[in-house]
Amino acid sequence: MTLEEKKEEFFYWTTNRDWWERKENGSRVIKPDAPKESQESYKHYLEQISSERGIE
Numbered sequence: 001m002t003l004e005e006k007k008e009e010f011f012y013w014t015t016n017r018d019w020w021e022r023k024e025n026g027s028r029v030i031k032p033d034a035p036k037e038s039q040e041s042y043k044h045y046l047e048q049i050s051s052e053r054g055i056e
Contacts, residue, residue, distance in 0.1 A: 010048055012041035 013019055019034035020042075030042040 009041055010045045013038040013045065 013030055013034065016038065019038045020028050020030050022028050030039055
């Protein structure tokens, strides 16, 4: 998978504003009723940023 494909996959959940919301602290989180594909994208996004920050 190319870097561009990974970016598309990781950020797919951000393509529709109805799928996510912004919390008071400014972070964006996926809504529970978002489509499965966007939830999977969000999951991969969280895994990626966690690994970059050394969080498990």
